[in-house]
Amino acid sequence: MSMTSKHFINNPTDLVLSALKAVKYTNPSLSVDEANKIVYYPSDSPNNVALVSGGGAGHEPSFTSFVGEGMLRAAVSGTIFASPSVRQINNCISRRVGANAGVLLIVMNYTGDVLHFGLATEKARASGRDVEVVVVGEDVGVGRAKSGKVGRRGMAGTVLVHKICGALAATGASLKDTAALAELVAKNLVTLGSSLEHVHIPGTAKMEGPAMLDATEIEMGMGIHNERGSMRVKGMEIGTLVQAMLRQLLDRRDKDRNYLDVRDGAEWVLMVNNLGGVSPLEMGGITAVVVEKLAEEYSINPERIYSGTFMTSLNGLGFSISLLRIIDTGLGKGKDMLSLLDASHETLGWTPSVRASTWASPAPPASAPIDETEKFPTSHLIMDPNLFKHTLTQGLRALIAAEPFLTRYDTLVGDGDCGTGLKRGAQSLQHFLDTGGVRADPVDTIFRLALLVEDSMDGTSGALVSIYLHALVKALRDSPDSSEVPWGRAALQALTGLGRYTAARPGDRTMMDALVPFLVALGRGEDLKTAAKKAREGAESTRGMRPKLGRTVYIDRVGNVPDPGAIGVAVFAEGMAQAEA
Template sequence: MPVSSKHFINDPTQLVSFALKSVKYANPSTSIDEPNKIVYRKDASPDNVALVSGGGAGHEPSFAGFVGDGILRAAVSGTIFASPSVKQIYNCISQRVGENSGVLLIVMNYTGDVLHFGLATEKARAQGLDIEMVVVGEDVGVGREKSGKVGRRGMAGTVFVHKICGALAATGASLKECAGIARLVSKNLVTLGSSLSHVHIPGTAEMDECVELDEDELELGMGIHNERGCRRMKIPKIDCLVSTMLKQLLAGDDKDRAYLGPVTMGQEFVLMVNNLGGVSPLELGGVTAHVVESLEEEYQIKPKRVYSGTYMTSLNGHGFSITLLRLADTGLGCGKDMLSLLDAAHETLGWSSCVCSSTWSRPPSAPAPLIECDPTPTSSLRMDIPVFITTLKNGLKKIIEAEPELTRFDCLVGDGDCGTGLKRGAEAVIGFMKAGAVTEDPVSTVSRIAGVVEESMDGTSGALTSIYLNALVQALRNGSEATKVTGVDASVWAKAGMAALSDLGRYTPAQPGDRTMMDALYPFLAEFEKTGDVVRAAKEARAGADKTKGMKPKLGRTVYIEQVGDIPDPGAVGIAVLVEGLAGI
């Protein structure tokens, strides 16, 4: 699956420099040493331990986004996916962290980071600085046998170490205590990532085809530096993928990867679902819900905290990682347990969670049931049920068949949801009819269909259709009361249809010629009322839809597009397709 090589900033050096500067603009408590690529706090207590972390750029908001009161004192950045130099790190810990009661370096387990931070640590110790270094590695993508002496890679779980130790340091804890808690948290962390693609680094050549994933593949065990995972697999359904990942994270029978040992009753966990950079918040939310529910169903684990968002990325990686932190006793007393430290106040850009402890501690409550307070209207009108069902079903089936074409049109000139929205509505109404819910009373039936459409269709087309159907209900009832007619024929539907169109005008200014669904709906209803011939009316609707090709739009999202070419309005085509089905042509 080829990845995009298009970027707004293609110079990687300039990109990193400006990204680091953005932190000081968004968080005025921070400053930047541009030559050394160090983001640091301007003012910090000399009585507290100074937490320092860092690594290659491309993992934002890590690490610079976690600089601020309550988490990191400073962060050092390398170039994209490359460790900062020893000189940068040494300049940071010797000159940019201010007075302190010791320096704790939190380093992710990658060879370059460990060597460079380690050498800087030894240089600082040689100068008499009180300093400790903790290496975090919690990836389960690679087992013990393969990782060997190198150990596990550092992943998004490192952010938990930052947050917990940063909050502890803010209480005035000693360097020994902070380093001890950092190691305790690391020991109880597991993370696994998966991605649909590898990423393209700005300013580099196109990726080799052998690295790219096929359209139907994903990489399980994806690292944060574009590394290959533990295996490639066909993209499964999300519940199967989540189940596979949780098994690798928690299964105690896999001796090569059972880093936490068997999961037993009473163990408590914190969950992080981390965006690798290219997953929409909508999709990440869906993934998070699956993870939370699978944890409870498969492992009887209800996370004490759930963090879902962007914490440690791989540029714009189209993937996510799951991190589980097993809560362990810190031995430091009240207010210094892992949960309290996670909940502690901070002033940083990267740690987005702001739900307070008291909210988490509230017992869950079921929502109160909704009370049905909208009775279905009725009338004295009577219609032929089989004819109604057959006619309407023919039109709805045409809509379903036309979905790919309508979606393609809307992707070219709109937001891409017209075809799928109409299809959802059509399928829902067919389901309503199959359930035997159609009655002889057209007012009652159309009213209930309006409710089905309202629940199943979203977007502009859903709103307009629901309004029109409700107006049609009112028009049918008013017409029957005025004329005392009880039988429903074409003339009754036609008159009610035009009256409903007039009511629809209260909510939309659309008229024929504006390039909307009205270009097909109005000529259909006008011809149907005039002649009672549904076939002729359907042909007028198709002609109206065809006229929208090249028509300058006056309403809707299409007005923002300079050229629509010969693409017709999707809503108008949808109306034409529906009424052609009703007419049997």
């Protein structure tokens, strides 16, 4: 696989400056020094310690979006993945944080950041300023043997140091206490990241060669600057991957990487961080797996769970897990780690908004499952169950086999889910047929099929088919008793019921282009073979037809691609017609 090299803003200098200005636009309490790439909060609390952090750009919302009341006083940005200069940092300390009760620099453990922030600290001290530095390195991707004198890398867990210490500084705590708390938090913090690919930096050549990962590979222990991880694994599903990550974070037997003991009765904070390119939907799924594996394998039920985008690697297609062991701060009531995490703030990047009282009293689990038992309608009509099953099975099998080209069609002119949606519904119905679900009463059977479609077939097609089947049930129930089931007349009558809920008609380029002629033919008493031919003709007529409904309306040219839903109807009809032969 390959990470995209396309960007909306390809000039990295312009990109960084524009992003800095956006922070000011979206949080009017902040100011931006563009020349020095500093975002700062002009505080009117000179008796408080000023927290300053920073590093290379590309990790947003870190660090600039954590500037604001209750967190950082200022953040200094370098270019993408590069440390800010000593001059920038010195200007931030001396000119932008204002009068204060000291300055605490919170720096991630990367050589450039440590050297530049360290030199700026010494210059500030030489000028008489009270400045302390805390270096955060909580990564376990690189163990003791490899990290050597350099130590562990700083990762997303640094944000927890920002939040806790920023809240403490807002109470008027001393520089000594604030720095000591930062050290305490950092020492009880571990983080590990995993990614599906390395990222592309705007304005650079596209990355090629062995550094790229193939379609089945996952890189564990990847850093936030495109660094290689500690290992590559193939074909791991999310549960296995999370287990492996948690072992590196918590397993006492791994003497090279075990930095924290899982003590009985210990309390924890969990942060699942998006490296920038994972969808919120997938982040939700990942977070659920992490929480469940922590409980199952380590008996850890975190006191706070944060899931979202806190520290990225541009559009990195990965995530990291951070665990903070809660330790007594020794600072008294209201200054414990959880209270400081829950403290109010006004920043763009720290998004958690669940109150402490809610964490203390979570909603109870559902007391009992909802009784969704349906009352199945019946009739006096009698059909041949074996013939019904045989005919429907042929149509469903044809539809399932057609999934690849239906998906290809819908990928070209829609959102790509038509084939899979129809296949999913068809498989559900086929299972119903194979497990003896067909009754002699057609009303009972069709109603059960309609419920299955509701549950298994999503999207527009699923809704239309389910509505039609329910309308067919009503039409059959309303029909006079007879020795034969009036399929044709009821099918046509049900089409009228469907028409109440959709504006689609033949000529609109939808599944109705095939469904209507098929049902009209059946209503006229024609056999399945003839009706299927009408369905195919209707489906083929959609080639080149201008769409009037659905997502395809927004596409300028559909070319010779037919409507996938209409083709699906034709395939299903032709399958049933083969059963009649």
